[in-house]
Structures are given as C-alpha cells and as structure tokens.
Amino acid sequence: MTMIADNLHAVAQRIAHACQQCDRPVDAVRLLAVSKTFGPDAVQAAFDVGQRAFGENYIQEAVEKITALQALPIEWHCIGPIQSNKTRLVAEHFQWVHTVDRLKIAQRLSEQRPAHLPPLQVCIQVNVDGGPTKSGVAPQEAAALAAAVAALPRLQLRGIMCIPEPAPDFVAARAVFMSAKAVFDALLAQGLPLDTLSMGMSGDLDAAIAGGSTMVRVGSAIFGARHYPASA
Ligand SMILES: *Cc1c(COP(=O)(O)O)cnc(C)c1O
Numbered sequence: 001m002t003m004i005a006d007n008l009h010a011v012a013q014r015i016a017h018a019c020q021q022c023d024r025p026v027d028a029v030r031l032l033a034v035s036k037t038f039g040p041d042a043v044q045a046a047f048d049v050g051q052r053a054f055g056e057n058y059i060q061e062a063v064e065k066i067t068a069l070q071a072l073p074i075e076w077h078c079i080g081p082i083q084s085n086k087t088r089l090v091a092e093h094f095q096w097v098h099t100v101d102r103l104k105i106a107q108r109l110s111e112q113r114p115a116h117l118p119p120l121q122v123c124i125q126v127n128v129d130g131g132p133t134k135s136g137v138a139p140q141e142a143a144a145l146a147a148a149v150a151a152l153p154r155l156q157l158r159g160i161m162c163i164p165e166p167a168p169d170f171v172a173a174r175a176v177f178m179s180a181k182a183v184f185d186a187l188l189a190q191g192l193p194l195d196t197l198s199m200g201m202s203g204d205l206d207a208a209i210a211g212g213s214t215m216v217r218v219g220s221a222i223f224g225a226r227h228y229p230a231s232a
Contacts (some may be wrong), residue, residue, distance in 0.1 A: 004045040007222045008033070011205075015216065018209035029209055032077055032198075034219030036061070037226045040068045046222065047072055055079040055098075055217050059086045066093050079161070079198075079217055081135055088112045091154075096121040098161040098198050098217075101137045106149045113154035122149060123161040123198050128180045131165040139183050146187050159196030159214070160184050166203065173204050177211025184212070 016026045034055040035043050043054055043065065052073070056062035057080030066076055077096040082105055090097055091112035100106050100122050113120050124146055127136030137145050142160065150157040162180045167173035177199055184197045200208025202221035209216065220226065 003224070004042060004222060005049045007224075008046060008049055008051060011218055011221050014205065014221075015209065018206040021206075022210045024209065029213060030215045032079075032215055032217045033222050034079065034201075034217050035065070035223060036080075036219065038223045040065050042223055043069060043074070044072075047074065053077060055219075057081075059089050063089055063093050077217075082109075084108060091120060092117075094120070096123075096158075098123040099125045099135065100149060101125045101127075101135060101145070103145060103148050106145075106152055106155060110152035110154040119154050119156040121158050122155045123159050123196055124149060124157070126160050126162050126180060126183055128162045128183065129164045129176050136162065139179070142183050143187060143190055146192055147190070150192055157192060157194065159194040159198065160187070161196075161198035163201075164199075164204075167207070170207050170210075173207035174210045177204075177208045177213065181212035 011031065015029050015031060019026045019029060032053045032055045033046050033051050036057040053075045055077040076094045077098060078090050078094045079098045082090055082099055087105060087108040091109050092114055097120060109120055124142060125136040126139055126142050128139060146157060149155060160183060164176045167176055180199055181197060187194055196215055197213050198215045198217065199213045200216035202218050205216040205218060
C-alpha cells in the first residue's frame with residue numbers, strides 16, 4: 001500500500017508541474033482518485049495519506065465500498081453511466097455525479113435525493129469530440145440541458161465533464177479539451193454559477209490541465225492497472 005502513497009505523491013507532482021507549465025495556480029485543479037475495481041483497503045490507503053475524493057463507475061460495486069467505509073469522511077463521485085433503475089442508489093449514496101446527460105435521469109436524481117442530505121452535486125457529461133461513445137450530450141445541446149438541470153430543486157449544477165477519445169499527441173488532446181472549456185465558458189456566460197470542468201485521466205491529465213480542467217479523474221496512475229472487470 002505504500003505504492004499507493006508514492007503514486008499519489010507522483011500524481012500530485014504531475015498536476016503541479018502541468019499547472020506551472022500553463023501559469024495556473026496549483027490549487028486550481030482537484031484530484032479525484034478513481035478507485036473502481038479496487039477494494040476498500042486501497043481506498044483506505046489513499047485516504048490515510050490525505051486523499052478525500054474518490055470516483056466510482058459501477059454503482060453496485062461502489063455502494064458496497066461506500067457502506068464498508070462509511071465511517072470515513074469521503075466524498076464519493078459517480079463517474080459511470082447511470083441507468084434509470086440505478087438513480088435511487090446514486091441519489092442516496094453519492095455526493096457528486098459527473099455523468100448526467102439526460103433530463104429524465106436528472107429529474108429522478110432530484111426526486112430521489114433524500115431530504116436530510118445536501119443537494120447532489122452534478123456535472124453534465126458532454127460528448128465534445130463527437131466520439132463513438134453514446135454517453136454525453138452534444139455540445140450544442142449542453143446549454144438547454146444545463147438550464148433545466150440547474151432548475152431542479154435537489155441538484156446543484158457544478159459544471160461539465162468529458163471523456164474524449166485518446167488523441168495522437170499533446171497539442172491535439174489539448175485542442176479537444178479547449179473545446180470543452182469553450183462549452184463551459186458559454187454556460188458561465190449564460191449566468192450559471194459553475195466551477196467544475198471535470199476532464200483528464202492518467203494518460204492525458206497534463207493536456208486537460210493545459211486546456212482548463214479543474215478536476216482530473218485519475219485511476220491507474222494511483223492504484224495500478226485494473227485486473228478484473230466489475231459487474232455493473
Ligand atoms: C476509469 C475512469 C477514469 C480513470 O481512468 P485512468 O486511465 O485509470 O486514470 C476516469 N474517468 C472515467 C469516467 C473512468 O471511467
């Protein structure tokens with residue numbers, strides 16, 4: 001588990017270096033540790049060296065982990081696709097959701113968010129590069145969805161997230177991330193009080209930070225290669 005501590009330190013240095021390269025303050029970028037497929041002991045090891053925000057893709061697996069670690073003040077982020085029949089679990093167990101791309105899912109999350117919890121913090125997933133993934137709203141539809149989500153009572157819209165296809169080089173990757181930043185800036189200009197641009201993973205966090213990311217989602221660079229597929 002000291003490997004996890006060492007890796008977290010190295011990722012923090014990578015983030016700091018990327019920020020310096022583009023003249024952004026080091027604290028402008030938050031690190032979300034993506035713990036999917038890794039057990040509670042791995043999360044605990046990262047927690048023990050100060051990591052507080054963790055991302056999970058598979059709802060069922062996440063709920064087991066969240067329950068096992070409920071004594072710890074962890075901020076859990078859902079970063080996987082959400083089917084209608086899983087919205088209640090998400091609304092009840094997570095603090096954040098990055099993957100809202102349909103109003104119907106947002107409405108269910110708002111209705112099902114327990115009254116004793118603060119509003120669910122939400123990012124809209126945008127398909128910035130028109131990639132083959134079916135997830136994410138088209139950039140030109142982001143404004144309408146954002147306005148509708150922002151009006152829901154039990155959700156707080158924080159920004160957008162994207163998962164672009166791997167690009168051939170740094171400059172190409174940064175260009176795609178800058179197009180996500182343009183969508184984000186357009187929503188700000190619309191008057192929405194947003195602060196989160198969730199983009200960048202182990203392989204492309206440097207380009208994402210150069211493109212304006214405020215939250216990178218990093219899994220394998222912290223926890224190592226993922227070896228088993230988790231069930232959804
Ligand atoms: C798995 C995953 C990550 C982390 O990917 P790594 O390449 O392991 O850093 C980030 N975001 C999403 C949406 C993921 O599914």
